[in-house]
Amino acid sequence: MIRPIRVSRPFTRSTYLSRRDLTTLGLRREDPKRIWERRTALTPDAIRGLIQAQRSTGAGELKVEVESCGRRCFSDQLYSEAGAKIVPLLSNEVDVILGIKEPPLAEVHRLTKDGKKRKWMVFSHIHKGQEYNTPLLAAFLPPSQGQTLIDHELLTAPATSKERKVTRARVAAFGWYAGAVGAGEALSMTGIALLKRGIASPLLHLPRPYASGTLAEFKASLRKCGESVRSSPELETKGQGPIVIGVTGAGNVSTGSKDMLDELNVEWVKAEDLAGLKDAPSNRIYGCIIPSSSYITRKDGSSYDRAEYYRTPEKYKSFFAEKIAPHITTLINGVGWSSTFPRTISNSDLSSLLNAAGDKQKLLAVQDITCDKEGGLEFVNQFTTIDQPCFKGPGGILISSIDILPTELAADASAHFSSKILPYVTRALFPDVKGDKAGEEDTIERAKIVDEGKLLEQHGWLMPRVQAWGGHSSNSSDVAPIREDKLALTSQKKKKILLLGSGLVAGPAVEVFAARSDVHLAIASNNISEARSLIKDRSNVEAISLDVGDEVALSEAVAAADVVVSLLPAQMHPQVAKHCINHSRHLVTASYVSPEMKSLDQAAKEKDVLLLGECGLDPGIDSMAAMRILDRVQREGKKVTSFVSWCGGLPEPSASDVPLRYKFSWSPKAVLTAAQNDAHYKLNNEIVRVPGDQLLSNHFPEVKLWPELQLEGLANRDSMPYAEKYGLGETDGLKDLFRGTLRYQGFSRLLESFRRLGLLRNEALKEVPENWEGFLLASTARELGYDKSLKDNDLPSALSDLLGSHKTEEVLEALKWFSLLPSTSSPPSPLPLPNLRAPVPVDLFAHLLSHKLSYSKGERDTCLLHHSFTLSPTSSLSGQKQPEQKVTASLLCYGDENASAMSVTVGKTLAFAALRVADGLVRGRGVKGPYEREVWEGTLDKLEEVGVVVKEKWD
Template structure:
């Protein structure tokens, strides 16, 4: 053995001995706000292999997560330890998407352990919204190393460096599947039914093989049709895809499984008159078929990349008119021509093109009319010329298990290297080095340019440069609207206006927009994924702008938040922690109408440290109810009295003349929220006894008669857990109260019918085993899943269901929603929102009633105090629900914006600085809570 080899073996032996010290690998749970992110970096099989290879040198921790494509128990079975949170013993943290900053801080703060992180961090391009994440890894005292999967490259067969771990093929495969399902729906909207209509979307399959089998079956069904019936007057289905590389390979492979017949771009015009109608044709569309030089010469790849401004696209003229579906997998960069511009779409007009799947998700890029992202649960929007457009940017997670298997296989050599031989040079080590952004707390050489940005963040936490963002108008988020903050002073370039970001444009947003628009010192941006709704709210107000925003797009959300002074959210409550984290990151206040959840409470200290207020419960219930109670309790304390009983009722109902419908109810806010609230567990105290009602029994154990207003036949449901309100309101010890109760009002009959619906499984949150195709199939599937066996109010519920599914409402039921996940409560809420919506001539009402019973120290006298609100909407303006929720929220936000609220952290409207001013403004608007002291 030559000496050099002996030395190398000695070196390896030394490294091996060093790594007999235990290495702990941790798999993090993905951010809970990414509800569809189910992928994993390492599969249970990979963990088993690692533990078998490295034995006692390795321990594995896996954060518990119920969303993953591989359940906790599959990791536990191979020897991993399932933990609620990763311990500080972890040496290597693996994930898919970037970790929230608090998770990094929890592992880093207070220790100097060397630790490496491997994730898609979205920090190496200088992404502004993730500067805090990058900063959290820096500092030699932290000893953290950050590697990015996107930068992990190795030599290809052609000698070039290519990404090692990527999901491109799966993006293409899933994108093709989504495009085919979308095509079936798009053609149906044009009066054409094809077998593609029955092709389930990719996420409904547990494996790639099952998805491929469904593609083959669908292709066979197309071919089995008589040729003359095919696809109707528009000719055969023709699918074209653009792009090259792994994405296009995935598209091609799935179309191959479907059994398409391949044609060239030159053949496309011939298909309309000559091709068989019971075939699906497909075409790989290359740039040479639609890009031409402005001087008339043909496409040259090298020349195109050298002189992109010299090229123009003829796609709308030569390709698009002959396609049924376009799948775009071609990347785009600023300065390069689009495949189809907005002007091209105008010239194209109504054509054969019915569906577009943009896998690249480059907004306003190759397809200029693609101006927003869609989500897996809301996968498409209607684009120009009636085309259905899908722009889902996390497609691989729809086949999470197979995508994870592929990814896990790709990264295994690098994980093994980290565990056993991190100091041994070679191709693997070189790849890891190229992927490293931060090494032991310091930026690596290729990323030194990020230092100035991070230093500014770390050394001047009160100073922020808001990044310019392209929008239709520049005054909100463009360069001219940029803001620099130094401490508490705001120096603006836009005339000194205060900026409010309103998230959401739904049923109750209107009055809030009017409140903000009335203040000419405010610039309001309405951020919504529904451009039509947002623009309708903005009207012609000069200080109101709109922006398209998908809140699942973390980068876009972070940018929008960073450019505001106060964020007002009308989003569903589960989304608020996601928004709140961005508010903390950028030092912005947040005001919502939703209950303060445990997830929000967990952000209290972080908000305090960043001088941020996260103010919740500023609507009607919760909101006005708490404010009205606090005003009474403020006087009770000043007069030295003591509360012995507190009973509160609140509800939103149709005005009696509009209540002759199933459930005696119509929807002026989220139907799903109403159905969910009717199944919440409840705890309260009445007549000296604490009572617990399970959510499944809440409707059955309703209060059948609640007499509060003459002429209103009301019943009630217990509203969640009333016990915390003893401390929230300062009512005293629970043991000293005879009653502590909060309830929800409904018209009599609501609970028994809805309970019968519950028994039938119609408001279940469990996934149905398969996607129903009609309302009758949906009802049958729900009953089967719930093992429905009758209910004492079955006949009443049957009559109500018949009303909902017939024309007795005055209109037919909506077309069954094929784009909604097969979850009964979601589908049933969709039906109710259509059939139980308010008609133009109908109005709603909001009801609130508190009853306090007080004792007077030193006296046997008792006192009853009531607070009552009965507010009606108007036919010509807003609903009562919109007025009470939205204006309350807006007035609270204005007090925060104007510096009237000094508190910081997470809180409800329990302080005088909140409730006093808001109630005064509401009273001025005609929403007055009447107090009566007896």
């Protein structure tokens, strides 16, 4: 039985309403499509107390309507007995509409037709710009009148100062229930995991939390199970010792788990005692709260220091797989993770654990309550559901990662939520009455997204997408609600996408486009067999043969599309863009906006055309991730004083044991060209310019970002314009403004040697070489100023002249590996020289590298991104100097057997951005980069859905 909610005095006789009228509260039923959503925002007891409190004031009548619902955790009868009226649908009399999740669109339209002022209190899933709920937001705006939307998620307590950080806590949190239910799921899963090993334990009969109905009943089940364990004979555990449950974390989640394990009557042990449990009685269950200090250690072997760990986590490593995992049966994970911190158990850690344990493996089950996909527990790579609570992971480990755990104890979770939300429901019903608690009115105001039909200023950035959905211009202030029948009509028309190119990054882009049934994709390529291989029986994809040098054919292809997406080399984009302008078609590319493209800006605007560039990885995701952080920086009134960014695509370390420590997942020539670009940046208050022919020799020999990766870096082009692009302010106010490219250590030194040998030159050789050795000798001779070609025996002295004697031997070995010199250890390269009329060294060398440094079967690449911001407040009310704040954003993405990380991060980013253009969600025109919210936010959201997540850390 749920205890009655105690209602604080919302009114007194001295502060009651001056008007004696009727106020109506409407309690919605949740969307029937949400099968497991059985919670309610107010319990029957809360409604009874609310009605009685209102009657005691004599200030008027409160009426409560409750929509009938057979799935809700409290019956209609209980609400009726509490004084509510049970209705099939809420009437037009309601003043405040209360629910848990967002209401269906049709319900909002039904209740907004009459123009009556109403307040809606729900988790609306709108304020972050969630695209799927844009029509819902539009429904609260004109021509609907008087609607106010209050979001539960934005109901926050007054700010408190703690450790120099200003935070606003949400008024309702469910961490304890997540931990409690998670412990129950973990125990049930452990029973199944043991059975799979041939061991029948009392845990097998423990009901899952949702089957118990209430928290009290679940606790009783746990106590009964614990008694059964202790009264049973010792289990035959096949030499694995007793059941041991490990719990990580130190917050509400772990507290909830611990409380449930206490009901089971586990015997608690310390982490350092786990190894000694092997011979303990097996008719006992042991529990261990595992602090970070028991498995996080400095890499140099010294002890854990909590303050230092959070300040410089790169100095630390997790030994969980070595010290803890071999001694526990089940892990309940309640500790969060950020990309700058070591993983609790990485994939390689787990692999080592499984290999060492063999058939003696003790760890059988993992309950990841944090649901941090591929996070602290890297092997947790999918979410599970209440219907299908677990999946089989490496080594047969059962893994559960349910992200709606509290709903399994719906009545108790509802009672908890009801007690927290009640004062604010009261305030919404009776805003003119002074409440008992200071700050309630401010809490309501902070939680408003729409106030009487007006989108509030802090959420104003949502208006362009509402206008896009409604078909209005960006200057329109009257936004019509989006009708469902209008959306259905619009979706019948296919959006025609033309994809130019079928190369290395095309596959993931095609996958994104083809997944949309309202899209027809044409892949245009001069390699028709390659283009056809990307179709894969998809009915909405076709391949067409196209030579982009044929202006007539290119023009016809562009004219037939709505949006053109170009994977062609960057120098070809202006040619394509001119056809797009001519036919009023939008263009999206992954390349930097060149001066040639920028010159088309006015012409594009005149034809209402968008030429959107820089929508790949770098440029692309890097800028989008930066803009997301800077958007928050601006809203919080802070200023950037330092911005340092690194990005790169590399082979995973195990595949990097080759000269240059590099392999190609995209254009080799682009890599070689980028290594010779001029650079311009600011570091430590000093502006630096590096000519392109000195870039490699002026590399950064050590870049410490990920402790397991030995990285170096190169400055990436001109960083200075990004002060304006990103809105960072004047460069004089920045200590650092730097963008760099990541490589493994040794790359720059060797590539600089190749540059000095003339292999990266862009001017054609006088004669066509007969073989690869002749190519090297001819290039080197030109660098030395020789009129004639070198002989083989001249090369060592020539290398010494060009490079210095200390580098000669290393470079000779690399040249032999690349088959540019004869080698006794390996045969000459069977790769013929390409048939070029004008042999350009960089083209020949890129062709060679594309074959010699290609990925072998089973090898993976990785894409890395790391932003570092330093922030300072723009002003201080106290007049005292405020501390600086550090913010980082990190991405570490690995390829797999289906697609490289580079093709995913470039191809899918490009496709998601292009679809936003095709859907009319990007209103800008002219030549643009991804610097507007209407581009970066939705694109990043879609990338996160496919596992490409840029993780932020705010100190």
